[in-house]
Amino acid sequence: MALLGCRLIGLDDPRRRDQIKKLIVYVEMDRCTADAVAFVTGAKLGRRSLKFMDYGIMAATFINLDGPRAFRVISTEEARDLAPLYAPGETDKSRQQIEAYRKMPECVLFRVQKVHVPISPYDLPGPTRSKVTCTRCGQVVRDGKEIIRDGEPLCKPCALGAYFQNPQAIGWPEMHRSPDDQAEACPERDPNAT
Amino acid sequence: MLKKVPLEQSIGTSLAHDITEVRPGEFKGPAFRKGHRVCEEDICHLQRLGKNHLYVVDLEPDELHENEAAALLAAAIAGPGVVWQNDPREGKIEMFAESDGLVRIDTAALGALNMIDEVMCATVHTHTRIRKGELVAATRAIPLVVKREPIERATAIARSHGAIVEVLPLRPARVGLIITGDEVYHGRIRDGFEPILRRKLADLGATVQAVAFLPDDAERIGEKIREHLGAECDLLLLTGGMSVDPDDVTRHGIRLAGADEIHYGTAVLPGAMLLVAYVGAVPIIGVPACGLHHPATALDLVLPRILAGERIGKAQLAFLGHGGLCRQCPTCIFPRCAFGKTT
Numbered sequence: 001m002a003l004l005g006c007r008l009i010g011l012d013d014p015r016r017r018d019q020i021k022k023l024i025v026y027v028e029m030d031r032c033t034a035d036a037v038a039f040v041t042g043a044k045l046g047r048r049s050l051k052f053m054d055y056g057i058m059a060a061t062f063i064n065l066d067g068p069r070a071f072r073v074i075s076t077e078e079a080r081d082l083a084p085l086y087a088p089g090e091t092d093k094s095r096q097q098i099e100a101y102r103k104m105p106e107c108v109l110f111r112v113q114k115v116h117v118p119i120s121p122y123d124l125p126g127p128t129r130s131k132v133t134c135t136r137c138g139q140v141v142r143d144g145k146e147i148i149r150d151g152e153p154l155c156k157p158c159a160l161g162a163y164f165q166n167p168q169a170i171g172w173p174e175m176h177r178s179p180d181d182q183a184e185a186c187p188e189r190d191p192n193a194t
Numbered sequence: 195m196l197k198k199v200p201l202e203q204s205i206g207t208s209l210a211h212d213i214t215e216v217r218p219g220e221f222k223g224p225a226f227r228k229g230h231r232v233c234e235e236d237i238c239h240l241q242r243l244g245k246n247h248l249y250v251v252d253l254e255p256d257e258l259h260e261n262e263a264a265a266l267l268a269a270a271i272a273g274p275g276v277v278w279q280n281d282p283r284e285g286k287i288e289m290f291a292e293s294d295g296l297v298r299i300d301t302a303a304l305g306a307l308n309m310i311d312e313v314m315c316a317t318v319h320t321h322t323r324i325r326k327g328e329l330v331a332a333t334r335a336i337p338l339v340v341k342r343e344p345i346e347r348a349t350a351i352a353r354s355h356g357a358i359v360e361v362l363p364l365r366p367a368r369v370g371l372i373i374t375g376d377e378v379y380h381g382r383i384r385d386g387f388e389p390i391l392r393r394k395l396a397d398l399g400a401t402v403q404a405v406a407f408l409p410d411d412a413e414r415i416g417e418k419i420r421e422h423l424g425a426e427c428d429l430l431l432l433t434g435g436m437s438v439d440p441d442d443v444t445r446h447g448i449r450l451a452g453a454d455e456i457h458y459g460t461a462v463l464p465g466a467m468l469l470v471a472y473v474g475a476v477p478i479i480g481v482p483a484c485g486l487h488h489p490a491t492a493l494d495l496v497l498p499r500i501l502a503g504e505r506i507g508k509a510q511l512a513f514l515g516h517g518g519l520c521r522q523c524p525t526c527i528f529p530r531c532a533f534g535k536t537t
Binding site: 076078081082085086088089103104105106107108111 | 301302305306309347350351354355509513
C-alpha cells in the first residue's frame with residue numbers, strides 16, 4: 001500500500017531527506033497496516049507527516065506537497081477471499097495469505113482514488129503556527145485547534161467534551177509513586193466524591 | 195443513463211440492446227439486435243416477448259454500453275491461441291480456440307476478475323483438451339449500462355496476469371515406446387498397449403518414432419531408454435512393470451537410465467501407479483496397466499499437459515486429486531466430463 005501510494009505521488013524513496021518533507025500520509029485505521037505504512041514511508045505523527053483518521057477503513061491517502069498530488073489507496077476485501085486461489089499449496093491460513101498477497105498484482109490488492117485533500121496550514125509540518133490559551137481551563141492550545149465560543153477561545157475538551165472523564169489533578173506525592181506502591185500510596189478514589 | 199419508454203411510444207427509436215427470445219426446445223437467441231429501429235410491425239412481437247417498455251440509452255462520460263464493455267473485457271481476457279470477434283450477442287462475447295491445444299486458465303486471475311461487481315467471465319476448465327473453433331470462454335458486463343471503473347479494473351487484473359485464457363499448442367513430440375514384460379516379450383500374450391498408445395499419441399499430434407519390446411530386466415530397460423534418447427526421441431512412454439510385484443522393475447530401469455527426477459504415484463483413479471520422470475528435459479511416462487482397459491486414466495490427464503510444455507512434478511500430480519476420480523460411466527464421454535477437472 002505504502003509503496004504503491006508513494007509511487008503514485010512520485011516519491012520513490014520517501015524516507016530520503018529530500019522526499020520526506022514532501023510527504024503527508026493519512027491513515028484511516030489503527031491496525032497493523034497503519035504501522036506498516038508509517039514504517040515504510042517514514043511518516044510520523046510528531047513530524048505531522050502522519051495523520052490518523054479514525055474511520056476503521058483499510059485505506060491510506062498519500063499526498064505530495066510539491067504536487068499537489070493525492071491518491072487514496074484502499075485495500076480490497078476480496079483479496080482475503082482470493083488467497084486460496086493464489087496460494088493453493090499452502091494450507092496454513094496465515095501463511096497462505098502472506099504468500100498470496102506477494103503474488104497478487106496491485107490491482108487485485110488495492111483500489112485507488114485520485115482525491116483532493118484540503119490541508120489547513122495549521123496541519124502542515126513545520127514550527128507551531130499559533131498558541132492561544134483556553135479561557136476556561138487555562139490550557140495552551142497550539143496550531144489553531146481552539147474552538148471559539150462567544151468570541152472566547154476554548155480548548156476542545158472544554159468546548160466539545162473529551163475522551164476522558166472526571167479529570168482530577170493529583171499532587172506531587174502521588175505523581176512520584178510507582179505501581180508497586182499502589183496499595184499504601186493510592187487508596188481507591190470514589191469518582192463521585194466531591 | 196437509461197430512460198424507460200412505453201412500447202407504444204417507441205416506434206422510431208433504436209433498440210439499446212439485443213432482445214432475447216426463448217422458444218423452449220426450438221430457439222434461444224436475439225429476436226432483435228441492438229440498434230434495430232422499432233417499427234409498427236415489431237410491437238406485437240415485442241409484446242409477445244413480454245415487453246411493455248423499452249430502454250433508450252443516454253450514456254454519461256463514465257459509462258459504457260454492455261457491448262463496448264464486453265469487447266474491452268474480451269480483449270484483456272483472451273491470450274495466445276484464443277480468438278474472438280467484436281460482435282457481441284445479447285451483450286456477450288464468446289472466445290474460441292484458434293487451433294487444437296490445451297486450455298490454460300489463470301484461475302486466480304479469473305477469480306479476481308469475477309469478484310468485481312457487474313462483470314463476469316466463464317471458462318471451460320483449465321487443462322481441457324480443445325479443438326480448433328471450440329468455445330473456451332465467454333464474458334459480459336452484467337447490466338446494460340456499466341460504469342467504466344469496474345471494467346477498467348477487470349481489464350487491469352486480466353492484463354496484470356498476462357491474460358486469463360490461453361490455448362497452448364501441443365508440440366508434435368517424437369515418441370519412443372518401450373513395452374516391457376516377460377509375458378509379452380516371450381510371446382505368452384499379445385501386447386495390447388502399442389495400438390492404444392499409438393492412437394492416443396496420434397490424436398495429440400505426436401508421432402511414434404521407435405518401439406521396443408523388452409523383458410522385465412532393469413538393465414536392458416535402462417539401456418533402451420538411453421538408446422531412444424540417442425535416437426532423438428523427446429518423449430518416452432514405458433508400459434509394464436509399474437506395479438508392486440517383485441518382477442516390476444521398470445522404475446529401476448528408469449533410474450538406471452539417469453532420470454534425475456522421478457515421481458511415482460498420482461492422486462488419480464484409474465492411474466494411481468503412473469510415473470513421471472525426467473532425463474534432463476526429456477519426460478518419461480510410466481504407464482500403469484489400467485491404461486489397457488480404461489478409456490481414460492491418469493495418462494490422459496498428464497500427457498496433454500506435458501505436450502503443452504508443462505513440467506509435471508509432485509505438486510501437479512498431487513493436485514489432480516480433486517476431480518481425479520473417474521466415475522466409470524457405462525459410456526465414457528471423457529474429456530467432456532468432470533474427470534481430471536481440477537481447480
